[in-house]
Amino acid sequence: MLTWEDDVEVHALRKRGWTISAIARHTGRDRKTIRAYLNNERTPGVRTRTEPDPFEPFVDYITCRLREDPHLWARTLCDELEDLGYRMSYQTLTRQIRDRELRPVCEHCATATDRANAVIEHPPGEETQWDWVDLPNPPASWGWGSMAHLLVGSLAHSGRWRGVLAPAMTQPHLVDGLDRICRGLGGLTRSWRFDRMATVCHPDSGRMTASFAGVAKHYGVTVTICPARAGNRKGVVEKANHTAAQRWWRTLPDDVTVEQAQARLDEFCRVRSDTRPRRTADGRTTVGALAAAEALSPPTVPYPAILTESRVVSRQALVSYRGNRYSVPPELASAQVTVTRVLGAEVIDIVTGSQITIARHRLAPDGAGVMVRDHGHVHALEQVAMAAAGTGGRPHRRKERIPPGPEAVEAAHALRRRTTEAAASSFDGSDSVSATSASTVIDLSTYERAARGRNTLA
Template sequence: MLTWEDDMEVHALRKRGWSISAIARHTGFDRKTVRKYLAGGAEPGVRARPGPNPFDPFVDYVSARLVEDPHLWARTLYDELEDLGFGLSYQSLTRNIRTRNLRPDCQACRTATDRPNAVIEHPPGDETQWDWLELPDPPEFWGWGKKAFLLVGSLAHSGKWRAVLSPSMDQPHLVAAIDTICRGLGGLTRVWRFDRMATVCDPGSGRVTATFAGVAKHYGVSVAICPPRRGNRKGVVEKVNHTAAQRWWRTLDDDMTVEQAQASVDRFARVRGDTRMRLTADGRSSVAVVAKTEPLRPVPPAPYPMIVSESRTASRQALVSYRGNRYSVPPELAAAQVRVSHPIGGGYLDVATTNGIVVARHRLAADGLGVMVRDSGHVIALDTAAMATANTGRPHRRKERIPPGPAAKTAAAQLLNFPDNANSAVESPTSSPDSAVIDMSVYERAAQKRTLQ
């Protein structure tokens, strides 16, 4: 067998006019070998088999089985071939499948990067794409657990986007974030596009749920659900998710509060997102300029009425922290779990126990002001409870001498005079200060009592 380098040298010498015998003497190969490669009867780098390939009789069966099931394990196929008289090894089977390219590509399982992608037109003002982005390892003092969530909404035509941080992906938080993002984008498009999230549609059938249909009617939009396994159908928002995760969340400071993080992502969307340049029919323009030309409808004055609820732990001062402010509760709930709820866009906030009993209602302050909203009744009750438990006297020193008091001495005297007391079972021979002689009868009486017991 000649390598490609040997084959090139043989052909080069032949073009210089060398004879086959001279080439054979110069290269050290047999004259028949040189003649065969010069005539194209052999392929460089491929060793000719001395006989027929033992795999050839099984090619049709292997091809048919892999066409029927492209994901069929080679080990399973080898089990079937053994019953048909296959005498080669498992490694020979896998090598032949690989070199002969017998396993076809499964079209149903090809990802967006493995198949041709159609060009999707996005007319101005036609579509807003929505998607949740999971953010791992939020700051621990947020109290959100191991994940935070970012709802991203992007105008498909211009690429303008806004996002809202959320502790949950439930429907109330989704609707609240959608309302905030639509007002940040400047209006409503004709269609909202979602993937198959359970808070919008049934994941199996893709039919919109009755609860979210009311939301769509309130805002006057149509809802479009992406087909299954078609992530590139809403590629605009998917690209924004990638950018937000790598350029914003990855570098977020650990000491930022939720409100500061929300202000940070808003600033990133304006400074980095809106200044991106886009190629338009009139030349290159920024995202912000293109977005101004989109015909968006105004957002309704009032958000969709839905109650947002979250769990909180009250502090020892009977205060509940929520969105950068603190709200008072009765002192009995200090350091206890409570539920904070309020309507989307509402002006009040309810604090309830874990059993659902509302114990306080406050005016809802703007997010991140750092104000303390307290009810006068809660203030008086907390001061009374604090003063009642604070008058405990002088604290004890670590090495202070505190001998038994009158109550302890009275109890001790009763124990010493009690006839069945275990301490009286053995009388000390030196219990009397005047006794100078050991009386052995005391020990005798003690032994007799122990025997009787």
């Protein structure tokens, strides 16, 4: 390998008329090396690799992924590559993407504006920041339409965050998410920070609503509302929102259920997010270790908000709810009902459209995949199914022979008699033209005599 000084000397001697052999003897280098540098086949200061490049097998996959999604995070790409056998560091990946210029330029996106941001101190155990994230195009099997919602809560001091999926951003779904996330974070901080969401405060004034004041008093926390147009005051949760959208939601498969997606999010937070390195005055640590040292209060029982969700009963008279199925009377098969649950209670109620509670079941753990059935519902469903099977008969096969039955044969005879009577009545009419036409059509001897006459004339 030649340095830049050696490369300049080699090119200068060549311009003076020296041969490659003379330059090689003068510099003590091999002639092939001198020729390669003179032909610009090698770069000064860059050593040629003698062993295979370990990064080369991943170049095609990285190129395809970045061509499909120019804004894909390198950290997200590293997550995918690690599952494909990538064992090098994240810094190596970013350096190779930069040096090889693998990321294309997206001309459709505008650059972010530059502005100064203040530094806000966040003591341990002081504040939890909350925000909703709109997640477009959820799997069609969820039945949530074109948008899913993720409530994200993040500890402002350590940066640990958790999220809960919800079909809507109503206040009961908010309270349910607050309780579940606080238990996932390990406890309650002294303050909760929100932006001006309508389920917490009046957006115009920023004053807390009476309904949410009861929630805050139940958990014993103070509520801080961000000033208007000051979203950077909860930048910790905003960064968690970005991470959830780019590293988890962006690569979520289509064939997962809501419960499986929630489990994948919890696993991502434990494996990827909580292991992020942090530098403190006492040395290097991780987000998980820093969060474990925060003084958090243990959560109380959940606030008794009433959570309602609409469901369609299956043909087996079962209602799906959070990864489990609950029975209803068979008369409600294929009907729309409402699942009502009081947070903290161990039972759920299934209510009809006329607000009549027709079933109450003990709540099973989310995503357990169990079937909770009442014995009365089971017996009634079996009776209805057996009665329907006895009256319906066996289904027809596609290639089965089914000749006309007695009724069809009788109808055919009646149709033939009607046709014959109509033809006979046409001969009895006074219209000579019609009679001649009918005779011409029915009696073929006329055609025979005409043909015989033509042969005689010929």
